[in-house]
Amino acid sequence: MQLRRDHVAGTVMLLAGVLVLAASTDLPFGTLASPGAGMLPTVVIVLMIAFAVLLLLAAGASPPIAATDWTDATHAVRVVAVTAAAVAFYIPLGFIASIALLLFVLTFVVERKPFFNALAYSGGATLLAYLVFGTLLNAPLPRGLWH
Amino acid sequence: MEATLDSLALGFSVAFRPDVLFYAFLGCLVGTLVGVLPGIGPLAGISILLPMTFGLDATKAIVMLAGIYYGSQYGGSTTSILMRIPGEAASVMTCIDGYAMAKRGRAGAALTIAAVGSFVAGTMGVILLTVVAPPIAKFALAFGPPEYTALLVLGLLFLAYMSSTGLPRTLLMAALGLLLGCIGIDVMTGHFRYSFDIKELGDGIGIVPVAVGLFGLGEILSTPSNRVTEKVVPPRLAELLPTRTEWRQSVLPIARGSVLGFLIGIVPGSAHIIASFLSYALEKWVSKTPEEFGKGAVAGVAGPESANNSASTGAFVPMLALGLPTGPVTAVLMAALLIHGVPPGPMLVNEHPQVFWGFIASMYVGNLMLLALNLPLVGVFVTVLRIPYAYLYPLIIMFCIIGVYEVNHSIVDVWIMLIMGVLGYLLRKFDFDPAPLVLGLVIAPIFELSLRQSLIMSNGNWLIFVERPIAQALLVVCVLLLGLSALSLVLKRRDWRAKLAQAEAGDGTGRD
Numbered sequence: 001m002q003l004r005r006d007h008v009a010g011t012v013m014l015l016a017g018v019l020v021l022a023a024s025t026d027l028p029f030g031t032l033a034s035p036g037a038g039m040l041p042t043v044v045i046v047l048m049i050a051f052a053v054l055l056l057l058a059a060g061a062s063p064p065i066a067a068t069d070w071t072d073a074t075h076a077v078r079v080v081a082v083t084a085a086a087v088a089f090y091i092p093l094g095f096i097a098s099i100a101l102l103l104f105v106l107t108f109v110v111e112r113k114p115f116f117n118a119l120a121y122s123g124g125a126t127l128l129a130y131l132v133f134g135t136l137l138n139a140p141l142p143r144g145l146w147h
Numbered sequence: 148m149e150a151t152l153d154s155l156a157l158g159f160s161v162a163f164r165p166d167v168l169f170y171a172f173l174g175c176l177v178g179t180l181v182g183v184l185p186g187i188g189p190l191a192g193i194s195i196l197l198p199m200t201f202g203l204d205a206t207k208a209i210v211m212l213a214g215i216y217y218g219s220q221y222g223g224s225t226t227s228i229l230m231r232i233p234g235e236a237a238s239v240m241t242c243i244d245g246y247a248m249a250k251r252g253r254a255g256a257a258l259t260i261a262a263v264g265s266f267v268a269g270t271m272g273v274i275l276l277t278v279v280a281p282p283i284a285k286f287a288l289a290f291g292p293p294e295y296t297a298l299l300v301l302g303l304l305f306l307a308y309m310s311s312t313g314l315p316r317t318l319l320m321a322a323l324g325l326l327l328g329c330i331g332i333d334v335m336t337g338h339f340r341y342s343f344d345i346k347e348l349g350d351g352i353g354i355v356p357v358a359v360g361l362f363g364l365g366e367i368l369s370t371p372s373n374r375v376t377e378k379v380v381p382p383r384l385a386e387l388l389p390t391r392t393e394w395r396q397s398v399l400p401i402a403r404g405s406v407l408g409f410l411i412g413i414v415p416g417s418a419h420i421i422a423s424f425l426s427y428a429l430e431k432w433v434s435k436t437p438e439e440f441g442k443g444a445v446a447g448v449a450g451p452e453s454a455n456n457s458a459s460t461g462a463f464v465p466m467l468a469l470g471l472p473t474g475p476v477t478a479v480l481m482a483a484l485l486i487h488g489v490p491p492g493p494m495l496v497n498e499h500p501q502v503f504w505g506f507i508a509s510m511y512v513g514n515l516m517l518l519a520l521n522l523p524l525v526g527v528f529v530t531v532l533r534i535p536y537a538y539l540y541p542l543i544i545m546f547c548i549i550g551v552y553e554v555n556h557s558i559v560d561v562w563i564m565l566i567m568g569v570l571g572y573l574l575r576k577f578d579f580d581p582a583p584l585v586l587g588l589v590i591a592p593i594f595e596l597s598l599r600q601s602l603i604m605s606n607g608n609w610l611i612f613v614e615r616p617i618a619q620a621l622l623v624v625c626v627l628l629l630g631l632s633a634l635s636l637v638l639k640r641r642d643w644r645a646k647l648a649q650a651e652a653g654d655g656t657g658r659d
Contacts, residue, residue: 009577013319020326020341027340032607035599037338040591041329044322051319058315068576076368076572080565083364083544087561090548099548103541111537125542129549138202139553 003065010056017049078110094144095134100126154496155277158504162512167210170203171509174211175516178218182238183226183528184539189219190476190585191363194355195546197483198553205487206502210509212483213463216476217269217510220419220456221517224261225528228254228448237419237455240427244440244447251443255387260397260445261452262521268405268453269514272460275409276467277507280496283468287493290469292600293611297621299594302471303587304628305414309421312580314632320574324584327352328591335599347559354482354589356551358475360564361581363547365571367540387522389445397449400430404453411454412461414473419455419462426454460510466491467503470593475582478589 024045030036086102093101103122107113113121133139161167181192192215200208223238228245241261248257290298307317330341331351342348389397407429408422430450431440440447465471470492472478484491489499496503521528551564574581605611613619 005577009579013323023341027338028336032602032609034607035602037333037336037340040595040598041326041340044325044329048319048322048326051315051322054315055319062578070576072369072371075371079368079540079544080569083548083565083568087548087558087565090552090561091558095549099545102548103545106541106544107538113537121538122541125545129545133549133553139199139549140556141549142552 004059004062005065005068006055006059006062008065010052010059013052013055014049017045017052021045021049075110079106082106082110090144091142092144095141096126096130097145099129151277151281154281154500154504155508157500158506158508159511161206161501161505162210162508167207167505167509168512170207170211171214171513172516174214175218175513175520177211178215178220179222179517179520179528180531181215182219182222182224183531188362188366189216190358190479191366191543191547192219193476193479193483194358195363195543195550197355197479197486198550200483201486201553205484205489205499206505208483208487209480209489209502209506210513212480213506213510214513216480217456217459217513218517220269220452220459221262221265221521222528223455224265224448224452225258225521225525226532228257228261229529230532237423237458238452239420240423240451241448243427244442244444247441247443248445248448253389253393253443256389256393257448258525259387259389259522260393260449262518264397264401264404264449264453265456265521266514266518267401268408268457269460269517270511271405272409272412272457273507273510273514276460276463276510280464280468280507283464284493284496287469290493290617291615292597292604293615293618294621295597296594296601297612297618297625298469298471299590299597301621301625301628302465302473302590303583304625306474306583306586308628308632309414310580310583312578316579317583320579320581320583321587324587324589325591325594326587327357327584328588329595334592334596345559347555347557351592352563352588353554353560354479354585355554356560356564357567357588358479358585359547359551360567361571361574361585362475363543364564364568365575365581367543368568368572369575370536370540393445396445400426400446400450401453403429403433404450405457408454408457409461412458412473413464419458422454422458423451426450467495467506468493470495472586472589475585478586482589 021042024038024041027038027041028036029038029042082102082105085105086098089098089101100122103125104118107121108115108118130141134141162171177192177196178189181189193212196215197212200211203211220237224241224245227238227241228249231242231246245257245261248254303318303321307314307321310317328351330348332339332342332349339349404422404426407426408419411422411425412419427440427447427450430444430446431437434440434444434446436444459476462473462477465473466477466481470481470490472481481491484502489495489502547564548561551560552558554560571581574584601611602609611618612622
């Protein structure tokens with residue numbers, strides 16, 4: 001049997017539903033006359049599992065998993081990694097340093113733009129954003145190193 | 148009618164205040180840019196800018212955010228006509244004949260027809276909204292918890308029925324959204340649900356990190372910079388005015404698109420996208436020269452562009468009158484009103500007339516502003532289109548981080564956004580539409596409250612949902628929709644939704 005896109009999607013959703021259902025055992029379901037905190041989540045998870053099963057049953061009509069285009073995945077992983085690093089350093093380093101680094105790494109390393117273009121762009125855009133949000137709109141941006 | 152006109156006069160007194168005018172203009176300008184730029188749709192634009200409205204009052208906030216929504220419908224046509232890239236998903240159909248007109252040297256005429264069609268449809272939509280919304284709100288005052296529960300179920304089923312990705316996939320996403328909406332403290336019993344000792348999750352998952360992640364970051368991850376073209380067919384601005392024949396060919400499609408769009412806008416679903424698709428199909432069907440479609444037919448630009456604008460206005464009817472979001476954009480706008488302490492719904496007209504009528508009046512003004520913005524400034528927007536995407540998307544990520552962090556000053560929210568971005572990317576790969584997830588997340592608290600209140604009211608008797616006439620009627624429509632969906636599944640019929648899915652996939656960009 002050929003593995004198809006909805007076999008994977010349905011199985012992941014089914015497993016997620018079962019896992020969340022297992023994590024919901026401590027929530028009181030209550031009674032129909034006095035519904036508890038666990039009633040809606042349980043109903044929703046059961047529905048989720050049912051729809052995942054429907055997806056699995058009709059999976060034969062979906063395209064083969066091998067047909068899914070993953071050529072953009074490398075770029076996506078790089079962007080996620082750089083953004084995750086910026087988020088991790090957002091509070092400790094502050095807005096200016098973390099965002100300037102984020103912009104620089106994305107343009108120079110990920111997009112391979114010329115070094116001085118990337119440097120000027122990241123510095124200029126960060127300072128402009130700081131002026132607009134931090135100064136004009138008074139948004140309390142994290143100061144980090146400058147605190 | 149006299150009362151409506153009096154209320155509208157009150158609305159104009161609010162809308163013409165210089166500060167409200169400024170925010171309407173700002174919303175329209177940002178909306179046009181959001182529509183023009185590939186890689187960022189109205190939902191991402193509104194979500195990113197939502198935290199910036201926290202310092203404003205409810206009227207200014209909703210006027211600005213709604214301006215972004217309907218402004219993006221105007222802007223989306225620019226990239227469709229000049230680059231054959233829909234800046235916004237609803238402009239997919241405009242690509243076909245708009246770009247063909249541009250290649251024939253009629254880019255200016257196509258842009259003018261799109262802008263005038265959008266203006267006429269937007270204004271007609273607001274007139275219909277003015278007339279229709281207050282009586283619906285009055286009727287909805289008779290709604291109790293069982294009616295609201297049935298209405299929300301109907302909303303979700305309508306969304307699933309209209310979706311181009313299929314009923315089980317859409318309902319699966321809606322269920323996932325409802326489940327995410329259950330995270331946090333249960334307001335009725337005080338139980339912590341799925342918070343895993345993370346105190347920030349006690350208040351639940353906010354709509355902003357989820358919407359920005361799924362639609363902003365998710366879109367960027369799905370759009371590698373080397374696939375975004377900066378090739379623009381330069382418009383001959385000297386030929387901005389359409390010929391008399393082109394005007395004549397666009398009059399009826401604009402009228403038909405306006406009415407069709409408004410009616411579809413009221414129904415839950417990605418109304419503006421569906422409206423433009425159906426309008427294109429309708430125009431081709433009624434045309435005496437259907438062979439012209441695809442080669443630069445004026446009706447192929449005028450109809451869909453009018454329909455998507457009218458639909459975006461129609462979508463405000465259930466939001467304002469019933470407190471029911473019909474799609475992710477209205478869900479975020481509803482969240483914006485809630486954040487400002489103004490709950491949308493039947494009480495809005497009476498309790499906050501300045502917000503309700505000020506908002507409606509601002510849309511008349513906004514449509515005029517957009518007409519004035521879109522035509523003379525088309526050269527500026529073309530210049531913006533030439534910014535390389537490799538420089539543009541890092542800026543969007545920066546705005547995403549600032550926007551999400553500023554909501555609660557919580558870094559956990561930013562992490563949630565990042566996780567949702569990855570989820571959005573994966574969902575697209577597996578052909579899931581993230582919109583029902585956002586809708587489920589927004590309606591989860593209202594749905595749970597009305598469901599539990601209904602059951603408590605009836606002492607646990609489920610029949611309360613079929614004994615009350617309004618709830619019963621709504622549930623009958625739900626059953627009909629499920630029946631229709633099952634029928635098309637069994638017959639494996641290729642209906643308009645399959646064609647819509649193909650059209651959306653064909654553009655290769657998949658904007659929200």
